[in-house]
Amino acid sequence: MIEKLTPSRVVFNIINYSLMILLCIVCVAPVWHILMASFSDPRTMMATPGLLSWIVGKPTTEGYRIVLSNPSIITGYRNTLIYVTSATLLGAILTTMGGFALSRNTKLKKPLTIMLIFTMMFSGGLIPSYIVNMNLGLLGNPLALIIPGCINGFYIIIMKNSFEQISPSFEESARLDGAGPLTILLWIHLPLVKATVAVIVMFLVVQNWNSWFPASIYLTRRRDLWPLQLFMREILVQNDTKMISAAEAASSVSLVNNLVKHCVTIVGTLPILCVYPFAQKYFVKGVTLGGVKE
């Protein structure tokens, strides 16, 4: 269909594109500023007001050298990769199974769905959750970052809707051929909802990559198990860059602190930024799959 460019359409397009471009700038500008600042001369950067459009002063990679040679950052990366992989894998499997179970026409479908929605609106609160996890032996245990948060009601509802869009004839014909529920899920339905699964995986990866709060509650005595985000938070929130390099901090505290903060932000954000575009293609398809008509 060829769009007819009426005057009102042109005005709409101009406003629309302008708003989108503005939105892009608002999103990209802070990231760009941090990126440029991480390569800028710290002294010149301090004296430069506003957002940086390019590297100021003599370009330097000193900040990255300090950050990447810090053992805490390496430990954090290792832990984060373990947590992200495990929690995503477990979360994706359980979400798929949960969504499949709830998409079947059973008597418990409605009450279970209501219970699930209930958890989306209300939580037990911090202290009850802490007590439960403590009694489950999760204090100081890396499983505290993997098990309690691996299921999300919202994701199950998305999966459930996806499964419900699949024609019942697929299942019927599989049953006639002798397939059980597990076979139907794995070999018939799952390939049909892989776009939704990809989106769920992406959500889980981002969620677990950015997660720092559970670790700050459950791993206070196990610094060696902290994820990267917690080390980053410590540096950024507390300005405690002394942990990065005491010698540098002693020589020119403010300057090095400032440079290191920007570098740490890039080091912690870049991997997830790189992954995002590759999953982009599944997004629209995956999330809107529930609305597709047969």
Place this chain on the structure above:
Amino acid sequence: MKKSKKSKKVLALSLSLVIMLSLVSACSGETPTSQDPTSSAENSQVPESTDGEDAAESESKSDNLPAGIDWTVHDTFTWWTNSSANDYYASYSDNPVIKYLEEKFNVTFEFEEPVAGTEVQSLSLMFGTGQYTDLVSMSQYQGSWDELWEDGVIIDIAEYLDYMPNFVARMEADPDFKKNKYNDDGQIRSMNSYAEESTKSWCGLVYRRDILEEMTDGNVQFPSGNDEPETIEDWEYMLPLFKEYFENLGLVEYAPFILAYNGFFSFGEVSDGFGVFPFNFYVDETTVYYGPGEDGWREYLTKMKEWYDKGWIYQDFASRTQDMAFAPNPALTYGNAAGIWIGTLDHLGDAMSDPDSDVVYDVRPMKSPLAEGRTVADQLKHLAPTYYGTGSNYIITSACENPAKLFAIIDYMYSEEGGMLTKYGLTKDQIPANDIVYTANGLNEGAYWFDDSGNFVYNPLLDAGGGSLLGDYFNGEKIPGYLRNSYETLAAADKVRNAYDKWCGSDELTNKMTMPGLTLTDEEEEAAKGLTMDLFLYTMEMTPKFIVGTESLDDENWNNYIAQLDAIGRTLMLEINQAAYDRYLAR
């Protein structure tokens, strides 16, 4: 089909069971009874001293350790403290002084250190769940101390003074310290470090001397006749010179003086030259004051407005709400566009100079300026005396199974020997066998020693000795105890000593100070609830308005402002605090 229905049911039932179980389990968590606050009465009993043969035997084994404690039995104590991550070790359990204490007293300390920035939440979670450690640093606790006391969480230190001869000796030698430690009910709820003089400030007013030199061709002459600025008149000599300098450079945005966004500095700089302290209540020898309601506050505001109107104060100061008072707009301070600001030790001298520019900064510390007719006695101590708040405030909780031993260990830190550990660190002989921190950083000779003439020598590798290792990580400064004079450790750094003299030099000449630890009665506490914060918020709101001129300082408006302060509760709070201060003085 039947089989399919059955399997569906099983799957659905299993899922529902899982969800139900997770919900039910949220309500069934039981707090371990050993750490239940209700068991505090049992725990808070003073253990009987182990007199007789057994004690003598254990003492002989224990190499001059405090008497009355069985040091042969190994104990573990848990300790909540702020994050101490640094380049040398990640947890305070690896602090060399802690290692030394563990070896000396046959104990283990297990540390719980929340990630920086989550301390308040971590404390509330700890007390909320009853999972408190034996020793808790309370500096960032925002809940009610009385509730903790009433719940039996806090052990009364006064009941254990038999195990704390050094702590008692410090109290007896300094009546003010003793007065501050006890509350009106004769309890000692917390301990902090004791030093003989106030902790030195690491930030204060600084100015660009190089600009003044350039603008006067090297002939800087302050009206007060001093070499350095000391009066408001001196400032009024400097500020126009700064303004002229920045205008000559063609700068659009500049700041002869960077004022904090709320219109005052919380430590009292500048406003205390008018005899008033801006934040909260303060006291002299007999009376409680509320600064923002005093006449001196109006004088201060009038002067700031005058400077603002002349362009001597940074015109956008009120909008910089994210700036720390000690780290104001770096684009101005580093951009050769600021004359006076609150700076830190690392701003001093030529440290802020741009190597690619011809401008060589000469940043100098200066005293808080005195208004006409005011003397140093009108000013305030920039930091409270040590016994009012040095270091962290620690409580011992009822979770501690052997409080006598813990008190005895802490007491050791109040001794002269313990004081060397808290301020300097370990000698060569004290480095424990399992230490990796000292040896890994080349401190095999210890943090300090005495030369042949008996003079104290700080290890030159440590920053206080002129090196690059941060000394605070090699001593036991976080442990409550006797804290020595900062001058001793910083003897090598004349620049720093000079700054301390300027920023805190008036402390010994004035009796005005922030309020000591007062105890309010239940009725007073109920009546005072939230009023101090309400007053502070109102002051925060009105001060910038008075300075930029959106609120007039004429009599009518000023009277309205005072009336509003009183409506919020200024007079009531003054009465409550005065009554509590009177009780404090009578202790």
